[in-house]
Amino acid sequence: MNKHTLSSFLAATAMLFGSAAAQAEETITLKVGHFWPATAMSQKKVLEPWCDKIAAESGNRLKCQIFPGTQLGGTPGQLYQQVADGVADIVWTLPGYTGGRFPSMEVFDLPFLIRDAEGASRAAWEYAQRFGAKEFAAVKPLAFHVHDAGQIHNNTRPIEKPADFRGLKMRAPTRLTNRMLAELGATPVAMPAPQTPEAVSKGVVDGYVLPWEVIPTLKLHELTKYHSEMDPALPALYTTSFIVAMNKARYASLPDDLKKVIDANSGADFSASIGKAWDDSASAARQQAVEHGNRFNTIPADTAAEWLALGERLADDWAKEMSAKGLPGEEMLGTARSLVKKYSK
Structure with missing residues:
Protein backbone atom coordinates (compact mmCIF):
# COMPACT_ATOMS: atom_id res chain seq x y z
CA MET A 1 0.00 0.00 0.00
CA ASN A 2 1.61 3.31 -1.07
CA LYS A 3 1.60 6.43 1.04
CA HIS A 4 -1.28 8.02 -0.87
CA THR A 5 -3.46 4.92 -0.55
CA LEU A 6 -2.60 4.53 3.13
CA SER A 7 -3.46 8.17 3.82
CA SER A 8 -6.77 7.82 2.04
CA PHE A 9 -7.55 4.64 3.98
CA LEU A 10 -6.73 6.24 7.31
CA ALA A 11 -8.79 9.32 6.47
CA ALA A 12 -11.78 7.21 5.48
CA THR A 13 -11.45 5.13 8.64
CA ALA A 14 -11.28 8.25 10.79
CA MET A 15 -14.38 9.64 9.10
CA LEU A 16 -16.22 6.36 9.63
CA PHE A 17 -15.40 6.15 13.30
CA GLY A 18 -15.98 9.86 13.75
CA SER A 19 -19.41 9.51 12.20
CA ALA A 20 -20.25 6.56 14.44
CA ALA A 21 -19.08 8.46 17.51
CA ALA A 22 -21.10 11.50 16.52
CA GLN A 23 -24.14 9.31 15.98
CA ALA A 24 -23.63 7.72 19.39
CA GLU A 25 -23.47 11.16 21.01
CA GLU A 26 -26.43 12.58 19.08
CA ASP A 148 -56.04 7.33 43.99
CA ALA A 149 -59.58 6.89 45.30
CA GLY A 150 -62.22 8.37 43.03
CA GLN A 151 -64.91 10.40 44.79
CA ILE A 152 -68.40 11.73 43.96
CA HIS A 153 -68.95 15.40 43.08
CA ASN A 154 -72.18 17.11 42.04
CA ASN A 155 -74.28 20.27 42.17
CA THR A 156 -77.67 18.82 43.16
CA ARG A 157 -77.43 17.19 46.60
CA PRO A 158 -75.11 15.29 48.93
CA ILE A 159 -74.84 11.61 48.04
CA GLU A 160 -75.38 9.45 51.11
CA LYS A 161 -76.90 6.28 49.66
CA PRO A 162 -77.26 4.75 46.19
CA ALA A 163 -80.81 6.05 45.83
CA ASP A 164 -79.46 9.61 45.88
CA PHE A 165 -78.08 9.09 42.37
CA ARG A 166 -81.53 8.79 40.85
CA GLY A 167 -82.20 11.48 38.26
CA LEU A 168 -78.60 12.71 38.13
CA LYS A 169 -76.56 12.92 34.95
CA MET A 170 -73.03 11.92 35.96
CA ARG A 171 -69.77 12.02 34.02
CA ALA A 172 -67.47 8.99 34.22
CA PRO A 173 -64.30 8.00 32.36
CA THR A 174 -64.67 4.34 31.40
CA ARG A 175 -67.13 1.64 30.43
CA LEU A 176 -67.21 0.07 33.90
CA THR A 177 -67.53 3.33 35.84
CA ASN A 178 -70.42 4.25 33.55
CA ARG A 179 -71.97 0.86 34.27
CA MET A 180 -71.49 1.43 38.00
CA LEU A 181 -73.28 4.78 37.82
CA ALA A 182 -76.12 3.28 35.81
CA GLU A 183 -76.55 0.54 38.43
CA LEU A 184 -76.64 3.23 41.12
CA GLY A 185 -79.51 4.92 39.29
CA ALA A 186 -77.74 7.81 37.58
CA THR A 187 -77.65 8.54 33.86
CA PRO A 188 -73.99 8.01 32.94
CA VAL A 189 -72.29 10.34 30.47
CA ALA A 190 -68.93 9.14 29.13
CA MET A 191 -66.31 11.81 28.48
CA PRO A 192 -62.60 12.44 29.00
CA ALA A 193 -61.71 14.49 32.07
CA PRO A 194 -60.72 17.69 30.16
CA GLN A 195 -64.29 18.02 28.84
CA THR A 196 -65.84 17.91 32.31
CA PRO A 197 -65.64 21.62 33.31
CA GLU A 198 -67.59 22.74 30.24
CA ALA A 199 -70.12 19.95 30.71
CA VAL A 200 -70.66 20.97 34.34
CA SER A 201 -70.87 24.70 33.62
CA LYS A 202 -73.41 24.17 30.82
CA GLY A 203 -75.50 21.69 32.80
CA VAL A 204 -74.78 18.82 30.41
CA VAL A 205 -74.00 16.83 33.56
CA ASP A 206 -75.06 17.36 37.18
CA GLY A 207 -71.84 15.92 38.51
CA TYR A 208 -68.93 13.59 37.95
CA VAL A 209 -66.63 11.05 39.57
CA LEU A 210 -62.95 11.98 39.76
CA PRO A 211 -60.02 11.70 42.17
CA TRP A 212 -59.12 14.80 44.13
CA GLU A 213 -55.98 15.77 42.23
CA VAL A 214 -57.87 16.46 39.03
CA ILE A 215 -60.40 18.82 40.65
CA PRO A 216 -58.24 21.99 41.06
CA THR A 217 -56.25 21.18 37.92
CA LEU A 218 -59.49 21.62 35.94
CA LYS A 219 -60.84 24.30 38.36
CA LEU A 220 -63.82 22.05 39.04
CA HIS A 221 -63.86 23.01 42.74
CA GLU A 222 -65.07 26.42 41.55
CA LEU A 223 -67.99 24.79 39.71
CA THR A 224 -69.10 22.21 42.28
CA LYS A 225 -71.20 22.40 45.48
CA TYR A 226 -71.14 18.89 46.98
CA HIS A 227 -68.37 16.35 47.50
CA SER A 228 -69.29 12.89 48.82
CA GLU A 229 -66.44 10.66 49.96
CA MET A 230 -66.36 7.00 50.88
CA ASP A 231 -65.17 6.22 54.40
CA PRO A 232 -61.37 5.71 54.25
CA ALA A 233 -61.90 2.38 56.00
CA LEU A 234 -63.54 1.14 52.79
CA PRO A 235 -61.83 0.29 49.51
CA ALA A 236 -61.98 3.08 46.94
CA LEU A 237 -65.33 3.60 45.23
CA TYR A 238 -63.47 3.29 41.93
CA SER A 281 -51.61 14.73 45.77
CA ALA A 282 -55.04 14.11 47.25
CA SER A 283 -54.86 16.10 50.48
CA ALA A 284 -53.65 19.42 49.03
CA ALA A 285 -56.08 19.16 46.12
CA ARG A 286 -59.01 18.47 48.45
CA GLN A 287 -58.03 21.46 50.58
CA GLN A 288 -58.71 23.81 47.69
CA ALA A 289 -62.34 22.65 47.63
CA VAL A 290 -62.50 23.16 51.41
CA GLU A 291 -61.20 26.71 51.08
CA HIS A 292 -63.72 27.40 48.35
CA GLY A 293 -66.49 26.70 50.88
CA ASN A 294 -67.90 23.58 49.25
CA ARG A 295 -69.92 21.04 51.23
CA PHE A 296 -68.55 17.62 52.19
CA ASN A 297 -70.04 14.43 53.53
CA THR A 298 -68.67 10.97 54.23
CA ILE A 299 -70.51 7.75 53.40
CA PRO A 300 -69.85 5.67 56.53
CA ALA A 301 -68.48 2.16 56.37
CA ASP A 302 -71.31 0.76 58.52
CA THR A 303 -73.90 1.80 55.92
CA ALA A 304 -71.95 0.64 52.88
CA ALA A 305 -73.37 -2.90 52.48
CA GLU A 306 -75.52 -1.91 49.50
CA TRP A 307 -72.58 -0.23 47.80
CA LEU A 308 -70.28 -3.21 48.36
CA ALA A 309 -72.91 -5.66 47.12
CA LEU A 310 -73.11 -3.66 43.90
CA GLY A 311 -69.35 -3.91 43.53
CA GLU A 312 -69.44 -7.68 43.93
CA ARG A 313 -72.23 -7.98 41.35
CA LEU A 314 -70.37 -5.88 38.80
CA ALA A 315 -67.18 -7.86 39.35
CA ASP A 316 -68.97 -11.16 38.86
CA ASP A 317 -70.67 -9.85 35.72
CA TRP A 318 -67.34 -8.64 34.35
CA ALA A 319 -65.66 -12.00 34.93
CA LYS A 320 -68.51 -13.78 33.13
CA GLU A 321 -68.33 -11.29 30.26
CA MET A 322 -64.60 -11.88 29.88
CA SER A 323 -65.14 -15.64 29.93
CA ALA A 324 -67.71 -15.28 27.16
CA LYS A 325 -65.01 -13.53 25.11
CA GLY A 326 -62.71 -16.52 25.55
CA LEU A 327 -60.60 -14.92 28.28
CA PRO A 328 -59.97 -16.42 31.74
CA GLY A 329 -62.33 -14.03 33.50
CA GLU A 330 -62.36 -15.62 36.94
CA GLU A 331 -58.59 -16.02 36.91
CA MET A 332 -58.10 -12.41 35.83
CA LEU A 333 -60.37 -11.10 38.58
CA GLY A 334 -58.83 -13.32 41.22
CA THR A 335 -55.30 -12.39 40.18
CA ALA A 336 -56.05 -8.66 40.27
CA ARG A 337 -57.59 -8.94 43.73
CA SER A 338 -54.70 -11.05 45.00
CA LEU A 339 -52.04 -8.68 43.66
CA VAL A 340 -53.79 -5.61 45.02
CA LYS A 341 -54.00 -7.26 48.44
CA LYS A 342 -50.31 -8.25 48.21
CA TYR A 343 -49.07 -4.75 47.48
CA SER A 344 -51.58 -2.56 49.36
CA LYS A 345 -50.47 -0.67 52.45
Whole structure:
Protein backbone atom coordinates (compact mmCIF):
# COMPACT_ATOMS: atom_id res chain seq x y z
CA MET A 1 0.00 0.00 0.00
CA ASN A 2 1.61 3.31 -1.07
CA LYS A 3 1.60 6.43 1.04
CA HIS A 4 -1.28 8.02 -0.87
CA THR A 5 -3.46 4.92 -0.55
CA LEU A 6 -2.60 4.53 3.13
CA SER A 7 -3.46 8.17 3.82
CA SER A 8 -6.77 7.82 2.04
CA PHE A 9 -7.55 4.64 3.98
CA LEU A 10 -6.73 6.24 7.31
CA ALA A 11 -8.79 9.32 6.47
CA ALA A 12 -11.78 7.21 5.48
CA THR A 13 -11.45 5.13 8.64
CA ALA A 14 -11.28 8.25 10.79
CA MET A 15 -14.38 9.64 9.10
CA LEU A 16 -16.22 6.36 9.63
CA PHE A 17 -15.40 6.15 13.30
CA GLY A 18 -15.98 9.86 13.75
CA SER A 19 -19.41 9.51 12.20
CA ALA A 20 -20.25 6.56 14.44
CA ALA A 21 -19.08 8.46 17.51
CA ALA A 22 -21.10 11.50 16.52
CA GLN A 23 -24.14 9.31 15.98
CA ALA A 24 -23.63 7.72 19.39
CA GLU A 25 -23.47 11.16 21.01
CA GLU A 26 -26.43 12.58 19.08
CA THR A 27 -29.19 14.09 21.22
CA ILE A 28 -32.45 12.24 20.73
CA THR A 29 -35.63 14.16 21.43
CA LEU A 30 -38.67 12.12 22.41
CA LYS A 31 -42.10 13.60 21.69
CA VAL A 32 -44.24 12.95 24.78
CA GLY A 33 -48.01 13.49 24.54
CA HIS A 34 -50.75 13.54 27.16
CA PHE A 35 -54.19 15.10 27.64
CA TRP A 36 -53.79 17.07 30.89
CA PRO A 37 -52.88 20.76 31.15
CA ALA A 38 -49.18 21.58 31.44
CA THR A 39 -49.76 22.66 35.05
CA ALA A 40 -51.19 19.29 36.12
CA MET A 41 -49.53 17.08 38.71
CA SER A 42 -49.11 14.41 36.06
CA GLN A 43 -46.71 16.61 34.11
CA LYS A 44 -45.05 18.51 36.97
CA LYS A 45 -44.61 15.63 39.42
CA VAL A 46 -44.26 12.65 37.07
CA LEU A 47 -43.36 13.39 33.45
CA GLU A 48 -40.94 16.25 33.99
CA PRO A 49 -38.95 14.46 36.73
CA TRP A 50 -38.93 11.28 34.63
CA CYS A 51 -37.62 13.20 31.63
CA ASP A 52 -34.97 14.88 33.78
CA LYS A 53 -33.90 11.46 35.06
CA ILE A 54 -33.47 9.85 31.65
CA ALA A 55 -31.61 12.96 30.48
CA ALA A 56 -29.19 12.74 33.40
CA GLU A 57 -28.68 8.98 33.09
CA SER A 58 -28.07 9.25 29.34
CA GLY A 59 -25.53 12.04 29.64
CA ASN A 60 -28.13 14.38 28.11
CA ARG A 61 -28.39 12.27 24.97
CA LEU A 62 -32.09 11.68 25.66
CA LYS A 63 -34.46 14.56 26.21
CA CYS A 64 -38.21 15.09 26.07
CA GLN A 65 -40.42 17.55 24.29
CA ILE A 66 -43.73 17.39 26.16
CA PHE A 67 -47.00 18.11 24.39
CA PRO A 68 -49.77 18.59 27.02
CA GLY A 69 -53.47 18.95 26.27
CA THR A 70 -53.29 16.70 23.17
CA GLN A 71 -51.19 19.35 21.37
CA LEU A 72 -50.12 16.72 18.85
CA GLY A 73 -53.72 16.72 17.62
CA GLY A 74 -56.64 14.40 18.01
CA THR A 75 -58.50 13.52 21.18
CA PRO A 76 -57.50 11.81 24.46
CA GLY A 77 -58.99 8.59 23.10
CA GLN A 78 -56.62 8.72 20.11
CA LEU A 79 -53.38 9.00 22.10
CA TYR A 80 -52.77 5.26 22.19
CA GLN A 81 -53.05 4.98 18.42
CA GLN A 82 -50.78 7.99 18.03
CA VAL A 83 -47.95 6.27 19.87
CA ALA A 84 -48.58 3.00 18.05
CA ASP A 85 -48.36 4.85 14.73
CA GLY A 86 -45.34 6.97 15.68
CA VAL A 87 -47.10 10.36 15.76
CA ALA A 88 -45.80 10.48 19.34
CA ASP A 89 -42.81 8.68 20.81
CA ILE A 90 -44.37 8.33 24.28
CA VAL A 91 -47.93 8.91 25.51
CA TRP A 92 -49.77 8.75 28.80
CA THR A 93 -53.44 7.85 28.49
CA LEU A 94 -56.33 5.66 29.63
CA PRO A 95 -56.92 2.31 27.92
CA GLY A 96 -60.55 2.78 28.94
CA TYR A 97 -60.95 5.80 26.65
CA THR A 98 -61.26 3.23 23.86
CA GLY A 99 -63.87 1.00 25.49
CA GLY A 100 -63.63 -2.69 24.67
CA ARG A 101 -60.22 -2.51 22.99
CA PHE A 102 -58.28 -3.52 26.11
CA PRO A 103 -60.57 -5.78 28.11
CA SER A 104 -57.90 -7.27 30.35
CA MET A 105 -57.03 -4.00 32.12
CA GLU A 106 -60.69 -3.16 32.74
CA VAL A 107 -60.50 -5.18 35.92
CA PHE A 108 -58.80 -2.20 37.62
CA ASP A 109 -61.80 -0.01 36.75
CA LEU A 110 -64.10 -2.16 38.91
CA PRO A 111 -65.55 -0.58 42.06
CA PHE A 112 -64.11 -1.30 45.51
CA LEU A 113 -60.96 -3.01 44.22
CA ILE A 114 -58.10 -0.83 45.50
CA ARG A 115 -57.05 0.85 48.73
CA ASP A 116 -54.03 2.91 47.65
CA ALA A 117 -52.78 3.85 44.21
CA GLU A 118 -49.13 3.04 44.89
CA GLY A 119 -49.72 -0.61 45.73
CA ALA A 120 -52.46 -1.04 43.15
CA SER A 121 -50.20 0.41 40.45
CA ARG A 122 -47.48 -2.10 41.24
CA ALA A 123 -50.19 -4.76 41.05
CA ALA A 124 -51.40 -3.37 37.71
CA TRP A 125 -47.93 -3.67 36.17
CA GLU A 126 -47.50 -7.27 37.33
CA TYR A 127 -51.02 -8.18 36.23
CA ALA A 128 -50.46 -6.65 32.77
CA GLN A 129 -47.33 -8.77 32.22
CA ARG A 130 -49.49 -11.85 32.69
CA PHE A 131 -52.71 -10.88 30.94
CA GLY A 132 -52.09 -7.78 28.82
CA ALA A 133 -49.12 -8.61 26.58
CA LYS A 134 -51.20 -9.45 23.52
CA GLU A 135 -53.51 -6.45 23.87
CA PHE A 136 -50.62 -4.00 24.14
CA ALA A 137 -48.33 -5.68 21.61
CA ALA A 138 -48.42 -2.62 19.31
CA VAL A 139 -46.46 -0.51 21.82
CA LYS A 140 -43.74 -0.81 24.44
CA PRO A 141 -45.43 -0.27 27.83
CA LEU A 142 -43.37 1.79 30.25
CA ALA A 143 -45.91 1.82 33.10
CA PHE A 144 -49.37 0.69 34.05
CA HIS A 145 -50.91 2.47 37.02
CA VAL A 146 -54.12 3.69 38.65
CA HIS A 147 -55.13 6.93 40.33
CA ASP A 148 -56.04 7.33 43.99
CA ALA A 149 -59.58 6.89 45.30
CA GLY A 150 -62.22 8.37 43.03
CA GLN A 151 -64.91 10.40 44.79
CA ILE A 152 -68.40 11.73 43.96
CA HIS A 153 -68.95 15.40 43.08
CA ASN A 154 -72.18 17.11 42.04
CA ASN A 155 -74.28 20.27 42.17
CA THR A 156 -77.67 18.82 43.16
CA ARG A 157 -77.43 17.19 46.60
CA PRO A 158 -75.11 15.29 48.93
CA ILE A 159 -74.84 11.61 48.04
CA GLU A 160 -75.38 9.45 51.11
CA LYS A 161 -76.90 6.28 49.66
CA PRO A 162 -77.26 4.75 46.19
CA ALA A 163 -80.81 6.05 45.83
CA ASP A 164 -79.46 9.61 45.88
CA PHE A 165 -78.08 9.09 42.37
CA ARG A 166 -81.53 8.79 40.85
CA GLY A 167 -82.20 11.48 38.26
CA LEU A 168 -78.60 12.71 38.13
CA LYS A 169 -76.56 12.92 34.95
CA MET A 170 -73.03 11.92 35.96
CA ARG A 171 -69.77 12.02 34.02
CA ALA A 172 -67.47 8.99 34.22
CA PRO A 173 -64.30 8.00 32.36
CA THR A 174 -64.67 4.34 31.40
CA ARG A 175 -67.13 1.64 30.43
CA LEU A 176 -67.21 0.07 33.90
CA THR A 177 -67.53 3.33 35.84
CA ASN A 178 -70.42 4.25 33.55
CA ARG A 179 -71.97 0.86 34.27
CA MET A 180 -71.49 1.43 38.00
CA LEU A 181 -73.28 4.78 37.82
CA ALA A 182 -76.12 3.28 35.81
CA GLU A 183 -76.55 0.54 38.43
CA LEU A 184 -76.64 3.23 41.12
CA GLY A 185 -79.51 4.92 39.29
CA ALA A 186 -77.74 7.81 37.58
CA THR A 187 -77.65 8.54 33.86
CA PRO A 188 -73.99 8.01 32.94
CA VAL A 189 -72.29 10.34 30.47
CA ALA A 190 -68.93 9.14 29.13
CA MET A 191 -66.31 11.81 28.48
CA PRO A 192 -62.60 12.44 29.00
CA ALA A 193 -61.71 14.49 32.07
CA PRO A 194 -60.72 17.69 30.16
CA GLN A 195 -64.29 18.02 28.84
CA THR A 196 -65.84 17.91 32.31
CA PRO A 197 -65.64 21.62 33.31
CA GLU A 198 -67.59 22.74 30.24
CA ALA A 199 -70.12 19.95 30.71
CA VAL A 200 -70.66 20.97 34.34
CA SER A 201 -70.87 24.70 33.62
CA LYS A 202 -73.41 24.17 30.82
CA GLY A 203 -75.50 21.69 32.80
CA VAL A 204 -74.78 18.82 30.41
CA VAL A 205 -74.00 16.83 33.56
CA ASP A 206 -75.06 17.36 37.18
CA GLY A 207 -71.84 15.92 38.51
CA TYR A 208 -68.93 13.59 37.95
CA VAL A 209 -66.63 11.05 39.57
CA LEU A 210 -62.95 11.98 39.76
CA PRO A 211 -60.02 11.70 42.17
CA TRP A 212 -59.12 14.80 44.13
CA GLU A 213 -55.98 15.77 42.23
CA VAL A 214 -57.87 16.46 39.03
CA ILE A 215 -60.40 18.82 40.65
CA PRO A 216 -58.24 21.99 41.06
CA THR A 217 -56.25 21.18 37.92
CA LEU A 218 -59.49 21.62 35.94
CA LYS A 219 -60.84 24.30 38.36
CA LEU A 220 -63.82 22.05 39.04
CA HIS A 221 -63.86 23.01 42.74
CA GLU A 222 -65.07 26.42 41.55
CA LEU A 223 -67.99 24.79 39.71
CA THR A 224 -69.10 22.21 42.28
CA LYS A 225 -71.20 22.40 45.48
CA TYR A 226 -71.14 18.89 46.98
CA HIS A 227 -68.37 16.35 47.50
CA SER A 228 -69.29 12.89 48.82
CA GLU A 229 -66.44 10.66 49.96
CA MET A 230 -66.36 7.00 50.88
CA ASP A 231 -65.17 6.22 54.40
CA PRO A 232 -61.37 5.71 54.25
CA ALA A 233 -61.90 2.38 56.00
CA LEU A 234 -63.54 1.14 52.79
CA PRO A 235 -61.83 0.29 49.51
CA ALA A 236 -61.98 3.08 46.94
CA LEU A 237 -65.33 3.60 45.23
CA TYR A 238 -63.47 3.29 41.93
CA THR A 239 -60.20 3.99 40.18
CA THR A 240 -59.08 4.05 36.55
CA SER A 241 -56.19 2.28 34.85
CA PHE A 242 -53.61 4.21 32.81
CA ILE A 243 -50.72 3.32 30.54
CA VAL A 244 -47.50 5.12 29.71
CA ALA A 245 -46.38 3.66 26.39
CA MET A 246 -43.54 4.12 23.90
CA ASN A 247 -43.51 3.61 20.17
CA LYS A 248 -41.86 0.24 19.52
CA ALA A 249 -39.88 1.35 16.45
CA ARG A 250 -38.58 4.43 18.27
CA TYR A 251 -37.38 2.27 21.15
CA ALA A 252 -35.81 -0.25 18.75
CA SER A 253 -33.90 2.57 17.00
CA LEU A 254 -32.10 3.59 20.19
CA PRO A 255 -28.51 2.51 20.82
CA ASP A 256 -28.30 -0.31 23.36
CA ASP A 257 -27.05 1.92 26.17
CA LEU A 258 -30.02 4.27 25.75
CA LYS A 259 -32.43 1.34 25.67
CA LYS A 260 -30.99 0.42 29.06
CA VAL A 261 -31.78 3.91 30.34
CA ILE A 262 -35.42 3.58 29.24
CA ASP A 263 -35.65 0.06 30.68
CA ALA A 264 -34.21 1.18 34.01
CA ASN A 265 -36.87 3.86 34.25
CA SER A 266 -39.89 1.77 33.35
CA GLY A 267 -41.73 -1.18 34.86
CA ALA A 268 -43.06 -1.95 38.33
CA ASP A 269 -41.13 0.73 40.24
CA PHE A 270 -42.04 3.48 37.77
CA SER A 271 -45.68 2.35 37.87
CA ALA A 272 -45.73 2.39 41.68
CA SER A 273 -44.08 5.82 41.79
CA ILE A 274 -46.84 7.26 39.61
CA GLY A 275 -49.46 5.77 41.91
CA LYS A 276 -47.67 7.29 44.91
CA ALA A 277 -47.70 10.71 43.25
CA TRP A 278 -51.49 10.43 42.97
CA ASP A 279 -51.80 9.28 46.61
CA ASP A 280 -49.65 12.18 47.80
CA SER A 281 -51.61 14.73 45.77
CA ALA A 282 -55.04 14.11 47.25
CA SER A 283 -54.86 16.10 50.48
CA ALA A 284 -53.65 19.42 49.03
CA ALA A 285 -56.08 19.16 46.12
CA ARG A 286 -59.01 18.47 48.45
CA GLN A 287 -58.03 21.46 50.58
CA GLN A 288 -58.71 23.81 47.69
CA ALA A 289 -62.34 22.65 47.63
CA VAL A 290 -62.50 23.16 51.41
CA GLU A 291 -61.20 26.71 51.08
CA HIS A 292 -63.72 27.40 48.35
CA GLY A 293 -66.49 26.70 50.88
CA ASN A 294 -67.90 23.58 49.25
CA ARG A 295 -69.92 21.04 51.23
CA PHE A 296 -68.55 17.62 52.19
CA ASN A 297 -70.04 14.43 53.53
CA THR A 298 -68.67 10.97 54.23
CA ILE A 299 -70.51 7.75 53.40
CA PRO A 300 -69.85 5.67 56.53
CA ALA A 301 -68.48 2.16 56.37
CA ASP A 302 -71.31 0.76 58.52
CA THR A 303 -73.90 1.80 55.92
CA ALA A 304 -71.95 0.64 52.88
CA ALA A 305 -73.37 -2.90 52.48
CA GLU A 306 -75.52 -1.91 49.50
CA TRP A 307 -72.58 -0.23 47.80
CA LEU A 308 -70.28 -3.21 48.36
CA ALA A 309 -72.91 -5.66 47.12
CA LEU A 310 -73.11 -3.66 43.90
CA GLY A 311 -69.35 -3.91 43.53
CA GLU A 312 -69.44 -7.68 43.93
CA ARG A 313 -72.23 -7.98 41.35
CA LEU A 314 -70.37 -5.88 38.80
CA ALA A 315 -67.18 -7.86 39.35
CA ASP A 316 -68.97 -11.16 38.86
CA ASP A 317 -70.67 -9.85 35.72
CA TRP A 318 -67.34 -8.64 34.35
CA ALA A 319 -65.66 -12.00 34.93
CA LYS A 320 -68.51 -13.78 33.13
CA GLU A 321 -68.33 -11.29 30.26
CA MET A 322 -64.60 -11.88 29.88
CA SER A 323 -65.14 -15.64 29.93
CA ALA A 324 -67.71 -15.28 27.16
CA LYS A 325 -65.01 -13.53 25.11
CA GLY A 326 -62.71 -16.52 25.55
CA LEU A 327 -60.60 -14.92 28.28
CA PRO A 328 -59.97 -16.42 31.74
CA GLY A 329 -62.33 -14.03 33.50
CA GLU A 330 -62.36 -15.62 36.94
CA GLU A 331 -58.59 -16.02 36.91
CA MET A 332 -58.10 -12.41 35.83
CA LEU A 333 -60.37 -11.10 38.58
CA GLY A 334 -58.83 -13.32 41.22
CA THR A 335 -55.30 -12.39 40.18
CA ALA A 336 -56.05 -8.66 40.27
CA ARG A 337 -57.59 -8.94 43.73
CA SER A 338 -54.70 -11.05 45.00
CA LEU A 339 -52.04 -8.68 43.66
CA VAL A 340 -53.79 -5.61 45.02
CA LYS A 341 -54.00 -7.26 48.44
CA LYS A 342 -50.31 -8.25 48.21
CA TYR A 343 -49.07 -4.75 47.48
CA SER A 344 -51.58 -2.56 49.36
CA LYS A 345 -50.47 -0.67 52.45
